[in-house]
Amino acid sequence: MSVVIISSDRYHKGREIAQKTSEALDYALLDREILETVASKYNIPEERLRKSLDEVPSLLGVSSKMRALYLAYIEEATLAGLSGDRVVCHGLVAHLYVLGVSHVLKVRILADPKEVLRETASREGLSEEKAAKLIKRQALERQRWSRGAYRQDETGASLYDMVISLSQIEAEKAVKTIVEMAGYRKFKPMTYSIKCIKDKELATKVRATLMSYYPDVRVRADGTTVVVETNALKREKRKRTEKIKELAGRIPGVDYVEVHVVHDLLRPAAESFR
Amino acid sequence: MIMAVITISRGSYSKGKEVAEKVAERLGYECISREVLLDASDRFHIPEIKLVRAIHDAPSILGRFSHERQVFIAYIQSALTRRVQKDKVVYHGLAGHLLIKGIPHVLKVRIIADLADRAANEMAREGVSEEDARSLILKDDEERRQWTRSLYGVDPWDCQLYDFVLRIHRLTVGDAVDFICEAAKREAFTTTPALQQKMEDLALACQVKAALIDVFPDTAVICEYGNVVVYTKKSDRSTQKLQKRAKELQKEIEEIKYIEVHAGESFPPEAV
Numbered sequence: 001m002s003v004v005i006i007s008s009d010r011y012h013k014g015r016e017i018a019q020k021t022s023e024a025l026d027y028a029l030l031d032r033e034i035l036e037t038v039a040s041k042y043n044i045p046e047e048r049l050r051k052s053l054d055e056v057p058s059l060l061g062v063s064s065k066m067r068a069l070y071l072a073y074i075e076e077a078t079l080a081g082l083s084g085d086r087v088v089c090h091g092l093v094a095h096l097y098v099l100g101v102s103h104v105l106k107v108r109i110l111a112d113p114k115e116v117l118r119e120t121a122s123r124e125g126l127s128e129e130k131a132a133k134l135i136k137r138q139a140l141e142r143q144r145w146s147r148g149a150y151r152q153d154e155t156g157a158s159l160y161d162m163v164i165s166l167s168q169i170e171a172e173k174a175v176k177t178i179v180e181m182a183g184y185r186k187f188k189p190m191t192y193s194i195k196c197i198k199d200k201e202l203a204t205k206v207r208a209t210l211m212s213y214y215p216d217v218r219v220r221a222d223g224t225t226v227v228v229e230t231n232a233l234k235r236e237k238r239k240r241t242e243k244i245k246e247l248a249g250r251i252p253g254v255d256y257v258e259v260h261v262v263h264d265l266l267r268p269a270a271e272s273f274r
Numbered sequence: 275m276i277m278a279v280i281t282i283s284r285g286s287y288s289k290g291k292e293v294a295e296k297v298a299e300r301l302g303y304e305c306i307s308r309e310v311l312l313d314a315s316d317r318f319h320i321p322e323i324k325l326v327r328a329i330h331d332a333p334s335i336l337g338r339f340s341h342e343r344q345v346f347i348a349y350i351q352s353a354l355t356r357r358v359q360k361d362k363v364v365y366h367g368l369a370g371h372l373l374i375k376g377i378p379h380v381l382k383v384r385i386i387a388d389l390a391d392r393a394a395n396e397m398a399r400e401g402v403s404e405e406d407a408r409s410l411i412l413k414d415d416e417e418r419r420q421w422t423r424s425l426y427g428v429d430p431w432d433c434q435l436y437d438f439v440l441r442i443h444r445l446t447v448g449d450a451v452d453f454i455c456e457a458a459k460r461e462a463f464t465t466t467p468a469l470q471q472k473m474e475d476l477a478l479a480c481q482v483k484a485a486l487i488d489v490f491p492d493t494a495v496i497c498e499y500g501n502v503v504v505y506t507k508k509s510d511r512s513t514q515k516l517q518k519r520a521k522e523l524q525k526e527i528e529e530i531k532y533i534e535v536h537a538g539e540s541f542p543p544e545a546v
Contacts, residue, residue, distance in 0.1 A: 102444065110434055155433065157386050163439035168378060168462045177453075186444050 002187040003104045003197075004088045004178060007095040007154060009139070010111040013166065017109050018090035020175040025182060030081040030089040038077045049074060053093060056145050064148070069211050071149060076208040079201040085189055095159055096150040101196045103189040105182050108157070109174060110165040195223075202226065206248045213243065224255035229262060237261045278458045278465065279358045279377070279473075281370030283384040283430065286414045287395040289442050290385035294366035296451040301458060306357055307367040314346075314353035318484070325350060329368050330417065345487050347373075347425065351546065352484035355477035361465055368418070371435055372426050376544050377473055381463045383454055384436045388443055471499065478502065478529050479546045485523055490516050494545035500531035505545060509538030 004021060008014025015031060022029040032050070039046040051062050052070035062070065071093075078092045082104075095106050113135075121131035139155075146154040157163050162181065164174045181187070202221040210217045210228065218229040226248055232240045241259040248257040280297060284290020291307070298305030311329075315322040328346035351373045357363060358374060365374075371382040387395075389408060396407040422430045433439050438457065440450045457463065465473075479497035482504065486493050493516070494505045504520055506513060517535045524530045 108433065113434060157384070157431070157433050157439040158388065158441060160439075161441055161443075161445055163433040163436070165434060165437050167434075168381075168437050169457075169460070170462075173460060173462075177457075180456075181445075181453075184445075184449065 002182050002189065003082050003085065003098075003101075004182050005094045005098060005104055005106045006088065006090045006109060006178070007093070007106070007160070008090075008109040008111065009142075009155070010116060011091060013111040013171075014090050014109050017171055017174055017178070018088050020171065021178050021182075022088035024175055024179045025086075025088065027086045027088045028081075028084070030078065030087050031091045034077045034081060034092070035074070038073050042073050044070065044073075053091070054145070056141060056148060065215055067149065068215060072204065072208045072211045076204040079197070079204045083194075083197050083201045085194075093146075093150070093154075096146060096152055096154060098197075098200065101200070102193040103187050104193075104197075105178070105187045106160045106162075107178055107181075108154075108160045108163045110163065110167075112165075112167045114167075199223070202251075202253050206251055206254065209247055209251060210244060213247065214240070217244075221254075224253060225258065226254050226256070227258045227260065229260045232261045232263070234263055237263075278379065278381055278463045279361060279374065280364045280381045280383065280454065280458055280463075281374060282364065282366040282454075283369075283371055283382070283436065284366060285386065285392065285418070286411060287392040287399070288385050288387040289395070289447050291366055292447050293385050293442075293450045293454070294364050296447065297454045297458075298364040300451060300455050301362070301364075303362045303364050304357075304360075305364045305366070307365065310350060310354045310357060310365070310367055313357065314349040317353060318349045320346065320349065330421070341491055344491060348480070348484045348487045352477075352480040355473070355480045359470075359473045359477040361470070361473075369422060369426075369430075372422065372428070375476065375546060377469070377476060379463050379465055379469045381454070381458055382436045382438075383457075384430075384433075384439045385450060386439060386441050388441075391443060474529075475499065476546070478527070481527060482523060482530070482533075483546050485527075486516070486519065489519070494541035496542060496545045500529055502530050502533040504533065504535045505539055505541050506535065506537050507540065513537040 004027070006014055006018045006021065008017070018031065019029055035046050035049045039049055048062060049070050052067045053074065055061050057064040057067050074092055075097055078089065078094050081087060082089060082094065082098065098104055116135060117128055117131055120126070120135055121128050124131060124134065126134065143153055143155060146152055152159065164177065166174060199221040203219045203226065206221065206226050206228070207217060207219040210219070214230050216231050220227050228244050228248060230240060230244065241261060244259045245257045248254055282290050282294040295305050311322050311325045314320065314325055325346050328343045329350055354365065354370065354373050358365065374380050389411065392411050393404055393407040396402065396411060397404060418430055422428060428435060440453065442450060475497040478500065479495040479502065482502055483493065483495045486504065490506065492507055496503050504516065506516055513535065520533045520535050524533045
């Protein structure tokens with residue numbers, strides 16, 4: 001009755017494995033279909049949410065600030081889905097923000113590089129040499145994305161319990177392996193691990209609400225208590241604290257809001273020279 | 275009957291050695307690591323310590339002794355491929371996944387552990403402080419990284435090099451052992467007569483390379499069904515010497531059916 005998070009270097013391969021795993025385990029599949037709900041809830045084009053998951057910020061694409069906001073909305077929806085248990089999650093970069101929950105099994109799937117090369121060359125109409133360069137560039141871009149968005153390199157094995165390369169192992173065997181591993185006792189939910197995921201769910205809910213006002217907020221939750229950290233000038237402290245308490249206090253499940261205002265020393269210093 | 279070769283790559287204090295030993299015990303395989311260096315030391319009359327340094331220490335900035343390093347690695351590769359051609363082997367030394375080149379049925383596993391867990395293991399075993407343990411582990415990791423990059427142009431931390439990467443943290447040593455033993459039974463990692471031939475060809479190519487490299491450093495070797503081709507980029511007087519030496523080798527190594535030298539050609543990617 002665990003949660004399985006699948007990450008992959010190729011979206012479609014990861015999705016195929018995630019779908020087969022969810023069928024084999026009889027778990028729900030949580031993937032990019034939830035973006036439609038997120039898009040309608042916050043009135044954002046779905047395409048922008050997809051871009052925020054796939055592309056590095058750019059002048060013509062999504063800005064860094066908007067990407068952080070969109071990712072906060074996606075995190076909120078993902079955590080709401082994961083708190084239900086018996087879920088296989090894929091394509092929502094949950095491996096980068098669902099950390100420290102013992103019943104979450106994290107697996108990374110690496111597609112067969114030869115197959116990727118063949119597919120890319122035929123899809124893009126490129127020679128194998130040019131396709132190899134394109135794949136390398138895409139991989140570097142993806143690394144830049146994960147470092148920029150979550151300050152972590154998603155290609156690093158230490159983020160996962162297991163990495164499976166499909167060079168020698170067929171997709172069906174990989175699925176069987178994940179299913180077996182999900183059955184291990186240590187991936188069964190416990191009271192504490194369930195509480196961890198519920199706390200994360202509440203924290204992401206509060207953060208998604210506050211971020212459109214204060215993009216720098218950091219939120220953690222413990223039961224029904226929420227702790228919010230933000231940077232502000234001394235003179236803004238009171239006003240900001242009250243506003244945060246008001247906004248966060250309206251969210252169901254929040255009983256008490258604690259606000260920590262970190263004084264930004266550099267900004268007043270800069271302002272004093274004006 | 276299931277027969278496989280398993281290479282287990284590991285960082286220091288990652289419990290990879292323990293995993294390898296238990297896998298070998300469970301499957302009834304031979305577990306090798308230092309034995310390869312001892313074989314190479316015996317066969318090529320090189321002190322073991324020199325071989326250890328060649329395969330462990332990061333190359334110096336000026337690349338001094340790089341030829342000597344290449345020679346020693348060729349000796350180690352030859353000793354390793356000879357050992358694993360018998361099959362039913364678990365190897366947990368350095369760079370096994372790179373030294374056993376181009377053999378598809380070798381199950382390549384990497385065992386990793388978090389720095390905190392590794393430091394705790396080192397503290398318990400060596401009685402050093404946490405700070406010292408962490409810095410020793412990081413230094414060791416960096417040396418291995420540089421070594422692999424300089425010789426093979428790849429990063430040992432790159433997951434693409436392995437069939438599985440397992441993190442010992444929530445997964446225990448026992449889980450990893452169960453998992454590897456199960457994986458080794460899969461068809462993809464079972465030796466077939468064709469794959470056995472490939473392994474024997476690799477061992478023979480490595481043996482020829484080890485015999486040549488000291489005098490002819492700029493050579494690469496491939497072998498198919500006992501037919502050996504030695505490549506050299508040069509095409510000068512030394513080629514004649516190489517051809518002469520190659521003919522001598524045909525008499526010395528009975529597994530060679532035929533040997534020829536291709537001079538002035540670039541090395542094929544599958545060559546050792």
